[in-house]
Amino acid sequence: MSKFWIVLLHTYRNKIKSKPFIISTAITMVLIFTIANINHIAKLFGNDVPDKIGVIDESGVFYPLLQEQVKPLKEDITLVSVSDEKTAEVNVSKGKHEGYLIIKQSSEGLPEGIFKAEDVTKQSSIDDIQNALQQVKNMVSVESLGLSTAEVEKMYAPVGFEKVSLLESAKSEEEANQVYVLVYVLLLFIYMSVMMYGTMIATEVATEKSSRVMEILISSVSPVKQMFGKIFGIVLVAFTQLTVFAGSVYTALQLNESISGKDSMLDILNLGSIPLSLYIYAALYFLLGFFMFATLFAMLGSLINRVEEVNSLLTPLIMVIVGAFMIAIYGRENPESAVVTIASYFPLFTPMIMLLRVGMTDLPFWEILLSFGILLASISIFATIGARVYRGGVLLYGGSPSLKLIKQALLMSKEEKKIEG
Known part of the structure; x- marks a missing residue:
């Protein structure tokens, strides 16, 4: 057992001390803080001066009303009255205004607008101006109909609509979201x-094999101990890095909350109200799924002669993982469909798709237990086969990487066992 821990700790220490690990961790942390606080960073480097929009009011009555509607947007948009279109064009060409709006009066006495700019596809304020003008039109329409304030409020009041689930175990809409x-x-x-x-x-695994270090290791440590030592060593690396990332996300969101004075995303989601059981299931599916795939990746890595060949041999397994993720995306709207249900019992899909079903539907407890049983049985089978393939695969050199090498590795593993026996 001591040799297993030597391999595990050696793998862990080498990885966390390596420059790629440190650099990738640091870059990811910077990205997390940047994305979480992008709105504040944009203000530091951006131009806080509001967009100036020229307004030519041909009707002579709508400009003051439009100004009232734009007031809530005063930090982003400033309206400037312009006498004629020629002056407005000069202001835009000189960069004084982002664009200009021509307000006309229709035959019904309602406002109509034409917005002009050097490139309207690059103007972020167009939608705000259009919405403000729409509000002016609503006000004028209401006034022309002679409706009272109470009548207008009643007309625009949301319809009464209640959602009731007949199942007692069903989640509320807020809980479901x-x-x-x-x-x-x-x-x-x-x-x-x-x-x-x-x-x-x-x-x-491929790196050590390509450098022929594996031949030295095999003489002192059994291939099975090497394989599981490396797997658990990388698992510790993963937990270390993921813990750092999780801490960075939490700190970045709290920083955003303290700067903006608004509730952070964690407060809005109110994750504390989600049942503890879902977190427990998520942790179990993650651990079991991670170990299952780690065993398969180590097995395939032992068949590779050069590091450059890693991607070509791992492609089929990666496609399976991508397939599981795509089915999970489909299951977002159809968590109880036959495709999702059947796929959730396929071992390589179970960690992701069963987690989706547990979270989005009310599954019988026996189905959850069955999924854990399938994962544990699969891990046992994959670990047994993987250990044998690893034992023989690390001694295979030459030839292009192929899944056919698995058979050769198993045969070599049997021969090695006979020699040891």
Whole structure:
């Protein structure tokens, strides 16, 4: 057992001390803080001067009303009255105004607008101006109809509409939205973790094999201990890095809250109201799924002669992971469909798709237990086969990487066992 821990700790220490690990972790942390606080960063480097929009009011009555509607947007838009279109064009060409609006009066006495700019596709204020003018039109229409304020409020009041679930176990709409967000964050988390760290495991094995270090290691440590030592070593690396990322996300969101004075995304989602059981299931599906895929990645890595060949041999397994993620996306709107249900019992799809079903539907407990049983049985089978393939695969050199090498690796593993026996 001591040799297993030596391999595990050696793998862990080498990875967390490596420059690629440190640089990638630092860059990701910077990206997290940047994305979480992009609105504040944009203000620091951007131009806080509001867009100036020229207005030519041919009707002579709508400009003051438009100004009232634009007041809430005063930090983003400033309206400037312009006497004629020629002057407005000169102001735009000189960069004084972003564009100009011509307001006309229709035959019904309602406002109509024409917005002109050097390139209207690059003007972010057009929608705000259009919405403000729409409000002016609504006001004029209401006034012409002689409606009172109470009548207008009654007309625009939202319709009474209540949603009632007949099942007592059904989630409320708010709970469903919270679970929906959490489930998809966790699905993306599982997907990215398996893709990133699974490839790291395969690359680690391939690197040692290509440098012929493996031949030295085999003489002192059994291939099975090497394989699981590396897997658990990378698992520790993954947990270390993911813990740093999770802490960065939390700190970045709290920083955004303290700067803006508004509730952070964590407060808005109110994740504390989500049942603890969902977090427990998510952790179990992640751990079991990660270990299952890690075993497969290590097995395939042992068949590779050069690091450059990693991607070509891992492609089929990566496509399976992508397929599971795509089915999970489809299951967003159809979590109880036959396709999603059947796919959730396929071992390589179970971690992601079963998590989706657990979060989005009310599953019987026996189905959840069955999914864990399938994962545990699959891990046992994959670990047994993977250990044998690893034992023989690390001694295979020459030839292009192919899944056919699995058979050769198993045969070599049997021969090696006979020699040891």
